[in-house]
Amino acid sequence: MSKTNKNFANRRREIAAIAEQLFLEKGYENTNITDILEATGLSKGGFYHYFGTKEEIILECIQNIAEELSTIAEKILGEQQLDAIDKCLTFMKIRDDRLQDKQEIVGIMWMVSKHDLYQSKMIELLIEAFAKPYAQLIEQGNREGLFAAECPLETATLIMRLIITSALKGPNNNSDKEKNEEKALNHLIIRTLGITQLDRVRQGGLHV
Amino acid sequence: MSKTNKNFANRRREIAAIAEQLFLEKGYENTNITDILEATGLSKGGFYHYFGTKEEIILECIQNIAEELSTIAEKILGEQQLDAIDKCLTFMKIRDDRLQDKQEIVGIMWMVSKHDLYQSKMIELLIEAFAKPYAQLIEQGNREGLFAAECPLETATLIMRLIITSALKGPNNNSDKEKNEEKALNHLIIRTLGITQLDRVRQGGLHV
Numbered sequence: 001m002s003k004t005n006k007n008f009a010n011r012r013r014e015i016a017a018i019a020e021q022l023f024l025e026k027g028y029e030n031t032n033i034t035d036i037l038e039a040t041g042l043s044k045g046g047f048y049h050y051f052g053t054k055e056e057i058i059l060e061c062i063q064n065i066a067e068e069l070s071t072i073a074e075k076i077l078g079e080q081q082l083d084a085i086d087k088c089l090t091f092m093k094i095r096d097d098r099l100q101d102k103q104e105i106v107g108i109m110w111m112v113s114k115h116d117l118y119q120s121k122m123i124e125l126l127i128e129a130f131a132k133p134y135a136q137l138i139e140q141g142n143r144e145g146l147f148a149a150e151c152p153l154e155t156a157t158l159i160m161r162l163i164i165t166s167a168l169k170g171p172n173n174n175s176d177k178e179k180n181e182e183k184a185l186n187h188l189i190i191r192t193l194g195i196t197q198l199d200r201v202r203q204g205g206l207h208v
Numbered sequence: 209m210s211k212t213n214k215n216f217a218n219r220r221r222e223i224a225a226i227a228e229q230l231f232l233e234k235g236y237e238n239t240n241i242t243d244i245l246e247a248t249g250l251s252k253g254g255f256y257h258y259f260g261t262k263e264e265i266i267l268e269c270i271q272n273i274a275e276e277l278s279t280i281a282e283k284i285l286g287e288q289q290l291d292a293i294d295k296c297l298t299f300m301k302i303r304d305d306r307l308q309d310k311q312e313i314v315g316i317m318w319m320v321s322k323h324d325l326y327q328s329k330m331i332e333l334l335i336e337a338f339a340k341p342y343a344q345l346i347e348q349g350n351r352e353g354l355f356a357a358e359c360p361l362e363t364a365t366l367i368m369r370l371i372i373t374s375a376l377k378g379p380n381n382n383s384d385k386e387k388n389e390e391k392a393l394n395h396l397i398i399r400t401l402g403i404t405q406l407d408r409v410r411q412g413g414l415h416v
Contacts, residue, residue: 120327151388154389158396192399192400194399
C-alpha cells in the first residue's frame with residue numbers, strides 16, 4: 001500500500017471509530033452526518049472524501065472488528081505448543097471473554113444485523129476474515145490426526161457461515177429451542193471435522 | 209383464512225406472476241410500476257392496495273416458488289414405499305429437472321440475490337419453507353437406521369441455510385474451486401446426518 005493509501009485507510013478507520021461511539025451512545029438511527037462532522041471536526045466535503053453514506057461507516061466498523069479478532073486468531077494459530085483441539089478451545093474462550101469485555105462490539109453487530117441492506121455484505125466480510133485462519137486450524141488438526149476433514153478452506157467457509165449467522169441472531173436466552181440450535185450446530189461441526197477426541201471437547205465446555 | 213383474505217392473497221399472487229414475466233423479459237431494473245400497471249390493467253391505487261414497492265413483488269414471487277417446491281417435497285415425503293435415502297435422491301433429481309425446465313425460476317432467484325436489500329429476507333423465507341419437510345425426512349432416516357442425526361429441525365435449518373446460500377451463488381461453471389465447494393457441502397451433509405450407506409448415495413450421483 002502506498003503512503004497516501006495508508007493515510008487514507010488510517011483516517012477512515014479513525015472516523016469510523018468516532019462514529020461507532022456516537023452510534024452506541026445515541027443509536028444508529030438518531031445519529032446523522034452533522035453529528036459525525038461535529039465529533040470528528042471534519043467539513044462536509046472532508047467527510048464525503050472518506051465515506052459515501054452512513055452505512056459505509058458501519059461496514060468499516062465491522063471490518064475493523066473482524067481484523068482485530070482475526071489478528072488474535074492468527075496469534076493463537078502461531079503458538080507451536082498447542083494442538084488443534086487446544087487451539088479450538090482457546091479460540092472459544094477468548095471469543096467469550098472478549099464478547100464479555102467488549103459489549104459495545106456485540107451491540108454494534110446486532111444493531112447492524114437489523115439493517116437488512118448491509119447484513120449480507122457484513123456476513124460475507126466476516127466469513128472472508130475468519131475462513132482462512134479456521135482452514136489453517138483444520139489443516140493442523142488433520143496433520144495431527146485429531147480431525148479428518150476434506151477441503152479445509154471450503155469446509156471452513158461453510159462452518160463460518162453457520163457460526164456467524166447464528167451469532168448474529170442476538171443474545172441467547174437459553175430457551176429449549178436455542179439450546180437445540182446450539183447442540184445441532186456443535187454436532188454439525190464435530191461431525192464435519194471428524195473430531196475423534198470428543199471427551200476433550202466436552203471437558204472444554206462444548207455442549208454436545 | 210377468510211374469503212376476503214383469500215381473494216387478496218390470490219390477487220397478489222396473480223399480479224406477482226405477471227410482474228415476474230416482465231422482470232424476466234425486460235430485466236428487473238428496467239421494469240417500472242407503470243409497466244406493471246399496463247400489464248395487469250390495475251390503477252395506481254389498485255396496485256398499491258396489494259404492494260408497497262417493486263421489491264415486495266419480488267418477495268411474493270420467491271414465496272410462490274418456495275411454496276410450489278415445498279408442495280412437491282411434501283408429496284415425495286408422503287410416498288410410503290421410499291426409504292429416506294430414496295427420498296433424498298428423488299428430491300435431488302426433481303430439483304435438477306425442474307431447474308432445467310424452469311430456467312426462469314433460476315433466473316429470478318439469481319436476479320433477486322443480487323439485490324442486497326432483499327437477499328437476507330429471501331434466504332430466511334426459503335429456509336422457513338424447506339426446513340420442516342427436510343426435518344421430517346431426517347426423522348424418517350433416523351427411524352429407519354439410515355441416518356443418525358440429533359435435533360432434526362435445527363439440523364435441517366442449518367443444512368438448508370448452506371444449500372440455499374450455495375445455490376444463490378449462481379451457475380456452477382465447474383472450476384476446481386466450485387468442485388471443492390460442492391464436495392465440502394456434500395461431506396458436511398453426509399457426516400452431519402450420519403448417513404451410513406454411502407455407496408447408495410454415490411450411485412445416486414452425489415459427488416462424495
